[in-house]
Amino acid sequence: MSYTERVIDHYENPRNVGSLDKNDPNVGTGLVGAPSCGDVMKLQIKVNNGVIEEAKFKTFGCGSAIASSSLATEWMKGKSLDEAQKIKNIEIAHYLSLPPVKIHCSVLAEDAIKAAIEDYKSKNKGEMADAA
Amino acid sequence: MTSSKQLYFDYQATTPMDPRALALMLPYFTEKFGNPHSKSHSYGWESEDAIEAARAHIAHLIKADPKEIIFTSGATESNNLAIKGIADFYGDQKRHIITLSTEHKCVLDTCRHLEQKGFEVTYLPVLQNGIVDLDLLKSSIRADTMLVSIMAVNNEIGVIQPIAEIGQICRDRNVFFHTDAAQAFGKIPLDVESMQIDLMSISAHKIYGPKGIGALYVRRKPRIRLNALINGGGQERGMRSGTLPTPLCVGFGEAARLAALEIVDENKRLESFKNYFWETLSAGLKDIYLNGDFNNRIPGNLNISFAYVEGESLLMGLKDIALSSGSACTSSSLEPSYVLRALGVEEELAHTSLRFGFGRFTTLEEVEFLAKRVIEVVEKLREMSPLWEMAQEGIDLKSIEWAGH
DSSP, X not given: OOOOHHHHHHHHSOSSBSOOOXXXXXXXXXXXEEGGGTEEEEEEEEEETTEEEEEEEEEESOXXXXXXXXXXXXXXXXXXXXXXXXXXXXXXXXXXXXXXXXHHHHHXXXXXXXXXXXXXXXXXXXXXXXXO | OOGGGSEEOOTTTOOOOOHHHHHHHGGGTTTTOOOTTOOSSHHHHHHHHXXXXXXXXXXXXXXXXXXXXXXXXXXXXXXXXXXXXXXXHHTTTOOEEEEETTSOHXXXXXXXXXXXXXXXXXXXXXXXXXXXXXXXXXXXXXXXXXXXXXXXXXXXXXXXXXXXHHHHHHHHTTOEEEEEOTXXXXXXXXXXTTTTOSEEEEXXXXXXXXXXXXXXXXXXXXTOOOOOSSOSSOTGGGTSOSOOOHHHHHHXXXXXXXXXXXXXXXHHHHHHHHHHHHXXXXXXXXXXXXXXXXXXXXXXXEEEEETTSXXXXXXXXXXXXXXXXXXXXXXXXOOOOHHHHHTTOOHHHHTTEEEEEOOTTOOHHHHHHHHHHHHHHHHHHHHTOHHHHXXXXXXXXXXXXXXXX
């Protein structure tokens, strides 16, 4: 499998590897994929005033999966939840020049973004309703 | 990144040629170019003599008669010729074939082809250590079973099947026994008489010979009949027409001669590498699993699962090392290895496996470097793995409802 420089860079120097406290009300956690399929992504965001101030990931998967999730955390940081919600798998795939057989890695990253945002929102349902 | 800088640990895929075998081949490309089938002049005789000497070296290594060695283009063709050739010749009497679910693709695909032609094939499962269940084999043989085809050594996990016992069972039940010995020839002692083998597929490039040539051993007493796949001038006792490639035959023969001389010492050396490598990894890493029986294996092959890290990302981290993975992501199908699955290795572990191959030109320094690098990369990737993190927190990964995709 030949990879582009961007995939290799994210694999060798992954951005934002780590974990946030999943019990913190300001943290949203997304866990997607399955070990039997060969890739699992855990993506976490810490939200302050509707803005993602921290994003962390851990990924079990191939180089493309690691690069996709690393890139996703980088793109999410500093964005509002609404902006982050709009990140599309095709943008990740395009930026990393993923080959067709690896497109599912970018799909998984988009799923992880959505799952983390969803988790944050469900934890903070009451507050969000108050703010509205 | 130039591939030539990578350290080579993929000896099951292929081997570099032994320079001694290559040196013997070269004159047969140029001054000794005669067609070995030309009977009317010295060019032809010279080539024929060289080929017959090569044939004798190959026969010697499996205790066969040189007349029983049919040159082919490689083990894939040999497997095709053995299985299709038998089916075609004896198919109006018997219609059933038995093989293993862990055979090489070229045996499995040939069997599928025959199923489409109306033959019945039984694909036997293997035990958890990768070895055939002999009682199951016995009970699977029917009155109309014509052929049992079971490999001698598995290409992915290196386990050695009980060939002599299988030969005895087949002889007792009057069934032909074919073995794909591509990974066994020159690596373990083989004896077609004591092991009662009727047909054996052999490859040259797995034993430091040239690519593009192999052989099929076909028993003469009692005589096994095959219908040829390739028709023509009737070379190779009519079983494989076409002008023999003299240089390839010569290189193959010399590789076999060298293997016979060096097999004992080489296996001792590889055994010490295997033990060193496995002990070093086991001491350095938790949760690693050897796939296939630890003792019934060729020492040059170790297939290991590294729980919680995916095989392809491991390979990417080991970019200075040439290896194969049992993981899905290196194959185009995205399915994890069917051989590992047949052992009952769960899919999540099959995704984490690598095959380490040691051979004639491997040094202890290289194995030490390999062990150090593997431990480093596995540790780095585990730090990045959500599964490792959950396992360390004591979460049972099986208790989680994963969303498959």
